[in-house]
Amino acid sequence: MVRARISDVAVAAGVSVTTVSLVLNDVESRISEETRNRVREAAATVGYAPSAVARGLRQQRMRTVGIISDQIATTPYAGRMLAGAQDVARDNGKLVILVDTGGMADIEQDAIRALASQQVDATIYAAMWHRVVEVPDGLPADTVFLDCRPRTPGFRSVVPDDRAGGVAATRELIAAGHRRIAFIDTELSPQRPIAADLRHAGYVEALSDAGIVPDAALHVHGEITAGGGRAATERLLDLPVEVRPTGLFCFNDRMAAGAYIAVHRRGLRIPQDISIIGYDDQQLVAAEQDPPLTTVALPHYAMGRWAMEVALGVRATAFSGALPRPGTREPEHGGDTSASGEEDANHQMECPVIRRDSVGPPPAQVAKPNRRRTSQHTERPPSAAPDR
Amino acid sequence: MVRARISDVAVAAGVSVTTVSLVLNDVESRISEETRNRVREAAATVGYAPSAVARGLRQQRMRTVGIISDQIATTPYAGRMLAGAQDVARDNGKLVILVDTGGMADIEQDAIRALASQQVDATIYAAMWHRVVEVPDGLPADTVFLDCRPRTPGFRSVVPDDRAGGVAATRELIAAGHRRIAFIDTELSPQRPIAADLRHAGYVEALSDAGIVPDAALHVHGEITAGGGRAATERLLDLPVEVRPTGLFCFNDRMAAGAYIAVHRRGLRIPQDISIIGYDDQQLVAAEQDPPLTTVALPHYAMGRWAMEVALGVRATAFSGALPRPGTREPEHGGDTSASGEEDANHQMECPVIRRDSVGPPPAQVAKPNRRRTSQHTERPPSAAPDR
């Protein structure tokens, strides 16, 4: 069976192709209702499916968007990012062409050429974990970066606000009453994720805000695995009891899972003896720890949506006006309907705390009694010097 | 800057568009080497990028393949399937258009229409976990089903061989010396995954082959979560010691993680006191258990490859000849180069056992001494009562 063309419908309906085109695309209502029905029936009976290719060639707009990603496979939460982008694309009548480059530069170049060839309406460059990326040659100027920040400025991008997340995680522990809070960090290798620095900065900021001076002994490092988290935690638990942390902020859930193992091996309980907070809210690991892990969620779905909304021009950003994006408006969708107004072109998305059961108050016997507790009322730590 | 067309290249090179087309597509070498170079230079200087859309319209072949999937986001290992498909597509010069339907029938219909409209060369219908699916109306007859089996026959499909995987898992335990082996199954709900029945069938088969009669008390059920696995395991551990299982085959790694918790809570050790084997080889959970979990891997990457190879016709199957797939051969790739020959159209892919540290020999004291053990020397535990 061969594809029916628009002319077949025209013949079947006894009208011209123009009429068919007008009717099927709901352009103006200058065609009589009767003709419209006749055309629609004819289209149905001949089994007409319009060719997006021919339409695309004529209109120079394919209604597709390309997503170039390194490593779709390696990270389990990458899917949520794609889902967010996908959903927005669908709501705007676009199809997604996905290319996984495996991080290889030559494949990346092929992908860029192929997408240009396909005349995609927009391009998203996605990384599967928050990092700084080199902008590949030939990438369209209006490309939106998802979960990564381009080294070259002038592009729109969205990344998680890892610093604020680090603040939130640390505050969660502080609010529960902890003062000795450790940060279980990744190693200081050159490929260290920038999220590590940001989360650590947030940790320091939150401590300082609470008048707690960060203790270098409580900043430990390990591989980004459960094993790494476990080893680092063991070192922390070896500390003398009066300096040993009562709260652990782990770089991610994977390391937190290792911390659980170390803590349980010592016969300590979570959160009665020690509180733990993770990061990532990784599905199938955070919620299924014993007890369920309190953590900070990475807003993958929301970031995917943001990137696609910006790429399609349904959400304005600081660069939107400056960028050459002609003919992208969808007449039938009424243009910019997002009331969100203009946002920063480099967006940082909030990482919400997911409260489960691994954070509680610190054990009573560890809370060092405050020596000069004369008329001390509010949270004023003895260690905080009034001035320097 | 406006796209350069082929005519721009022709003008720049001082030749006709025909020549440019011939040169750039490496068609016959009837063009002189000198002209070829001139054309290539001209193309480079004007920054020519051919339009896949115009080419597609002319050739009626877009070199794209559509993948329709329910739920790309929900399962963490789905990515590997897409990666497999993606890699094969790339090696064959195809681009992947991915549509996530979220399992909604109306969106699915839109997706099918949209892909037909895009004139994709092939279509893959993927589920994110092994199940039987209804074939949606309008799906092309040559669609390949990935990780699911269509209810209507006549389509090509690939799924994991869960029965053989169940056999392999159970044999792993039997080979280590276990005789009392439990199967921690999912619940018997109507939406029960077919993998559960298959793995259980494999379990029964392996036991029978080893001359062990399956004990109904050792077939327990729970939710497909760590909590479900934990509860089921606790029931098993409550059994009198002489009937209590020494080996646990869990429906999946998630439930196995729950089994770990239950076992550790009882103060038992893995694998010294009890051996555990999972299923799925779920990244970031199986390998990071303490001890690392022995499990059966789901061959997602290989299934993704298989589906794409079959969809593109680079791998033959039983239905290949019968199906109407005209004009799909790639002249430049020399057609069918896969030496694998004709395969069954409904392929079952092997699930390999991943050996880690959660399976060992059963504890000696539990091994009921064989009554007629006349000349037995090794491993005779003193605590074992000669008879009951």
Added chain:
DNA sequence: CTGAAAGCGCTAACAA
């Protein structure tokens, strides 16, 4: 060895 020209299926300017 190279070029002219038809046409893939559709939209949209212009005519009627």
Added chain:
DNA sequence: TTGTTAGCGCTTTCAG
């Protein structure tokens, strides 16, 4: 209210 027709950019047949 409807129809004619010129392309969109490319490949490919057929002539030179």
